[in-house]
Amino acid sequence: MSRRDPKYTGSPWEHFAQWRRGEYDPSAGRLETRPPETERRADREAALLRSYVRADRRDEYTLGLAKRIGGFNRIYRALAVVLALFLTVLLLVTVSYLPAFGDISAPENNEVAQRYIEKGLEETGAVNIVAGMILDYRAFDTFGESCVLFVAMCCVLLLLRVDKEADPHSQAVEDMSDRFFEPHHNTILQMAARILTPLSVIFGIYVVLNGHISPGGGFSGGAIIGTGLILYLTAFGFARTGAFMTERLIKTLTVSALTFYCFAKSYSFYTGANHLPSFITPGVPGAILSAGLIVYLNVCVGIVVACTMYTFYTMFRKGGF
Amino acid sequence: MGGSIFTNYEEITAVVLFVIGLMDLLMQSNLVKKIIGLDIMDCAVYLFLAAKGYIAGRAAPIYVDGILDASHYINPIPAGLVLTGIVVSVSVSALLMALTICLYREYHTLDLDEIMILLRRRETEEVRRLTRESGEGGGK
Structure with a gap:
């Protein structure tokens, strides 16, 4: 044994080394480290379930299959590493032939981008060039995006929705697990939610309505509003949010927003393509009600995104509104 | 090798992130980790696109001070x-x-x-x- 420096004994470094080896617990005797009863019960149940599953798998057939899958896994992993190295080298060689970062003469800086920038304000009235691009020139692309979100929401509803009438047992199980694992009447969370929910919802509305004159827009603002609603739900539970965020309201809002988007933009594209007179004008750049349809379309997208975020959260947490 | 490998740090980072995400997707047997790998790959693609849109010394594509000249803003596309x-x-x-949750409810494990x-x-x-059953049916 090498001699220890006398300064080392009892120093924080020694305690740290002991803590790393598991010999010393700084909170022993000072803090209550035992988990609460509910957590311990959940742990016991999970361990019991795991032991059932493990015992279930301990027959010879399964072990043989596991061995075979293990052998396949080794070859698979070796091939994956080879693929990773090959892909890295290939992509790095490709990157080395690309134009330099920030180069003005790169091929993507062509007349399309120039046209959007030079004519954008005159034709769309939007100060934010990206908003003018995605909600005016390429509005059907954004309509497709909103529909992708809507379809994803429908798929999650199909997969995770718990039908109360058809299956009262699983609904009861979901309700119980929700009450079991989520904190209730958490004062810190409720205070924070009381302050932050109105702020984040108002900020989200601001971001949505200013999407055409500043950075932001329907997608980011909708996500902020959805976050505020989720915070409120986490703090106060389903009884409070269920009073206003019902399935019917979400369905009505989402479908009417998408329908309005579709008809408004069809009208604008039809009149624009046929050089017909239209009552949609770019307006005064920088004003809140300018830029033609862009502000209304931003509101539609914001509604769809906020409802989708909220629905994702409720479905993943409990399987119902 | 081309010449710009020492200037394209952003693109190189995107390549490394992409391969990390792909390896996560291939090597992990946990389904949630696979989804995280897919998201890392997505982030690599966003980084690559954002880096390609940048032009040195220009401002974000929002009109300021009434300047309408294209030589003042980066590429908005x-x-x-x-x-x-x-x-x-x-x-x-x-x-x-959602599909992972359905699989977990059926098999009580996330390991593929x-x-x-x-x-x-x-x-x-x-x-x-x-x-x-068919053997019993044939015996009768």
Whole structure:
């Protein structure tokens, strides 16, 4: 044994080394480290379930299959590493032939981008060039995006929705697990939610309505509003949010927003393509009600995104509104 | 090798992130980690697109001080593409998570290898049951 420096004994470094080896617990005797009863019960149940599953798998057939899958896994992993190295080298060689970062003469800086920038304000009235691009020139692309979100929401509803009438047992199980694992009447969370929910919802509305004159827009603002609603739900539970965020309201809002988007933009594209007179004008750049349809379309997208975020959260947490 | 490997740090980072995400997707057997790998790959693509839209010394594409000249702003098109990508990635992640929850409810595990074992055993049991039933039917 090498001699220890006398300064080392009892120093924080020694305690740290002991803590790393598991010999010393700084909170022993000072803090209550035992988990609460509910957590311990959940742990016991999970361990019991795991032991059932493990015992279930301990027959010879399964072990043989596991061995075979293990052998396949080794070859698979070796091939994956080879693929990773090959892909890295290939992509790095490709990157080395690309134009330099920030180069003005790169091929993507062509007349399309120039046209959007030079004519954008005159034709769309939007100060934010990206908003003018995605909600005016390429509005059907954004309509497709909103529909992708809507379809994803429908798929999650199909997969995770718990039908109360058809299956009262699983609904009861979901309700119980929700009450079991989520904190209730958490004062810190409720205070924070009381302050932050109105702020984040108002900020989200601001971001949505200013999407055409500043950075932001329907997608980011909708996500902020959805976050505020989720915070409120986490703090106060389903009884409070269920009073206003019902399935019917979400369905009505989402479908009417998408329908309005579709008809408004069809009208604008039809009149624009046929050089017909239209009552949609770019307006005064920088004003809140300018830029033609862009502000209304931003509101539609914001509604769809906020409802989708909220629905994702409720479905993943409990399987119902 | 081309000349710009020492100037394109952003693109190199995007390549490294992409390969990390792909390896996560291929090597992990946990389904949630696979979804995280897919999201890392998405982020690599956004970084690449955003880096390609940048032009040295220019401002973000929002009109300031009434300047309408194209030589004052960066390329706005990659920003629109990244927006599309983020929305699709969120939708795909949510759908994959929902499917993962369904698999967990069925098999009580998130490990893909264990799910494969349980699935094959269930299949062989089904085949055995069917052959037994058909054998009994033929005996009568």
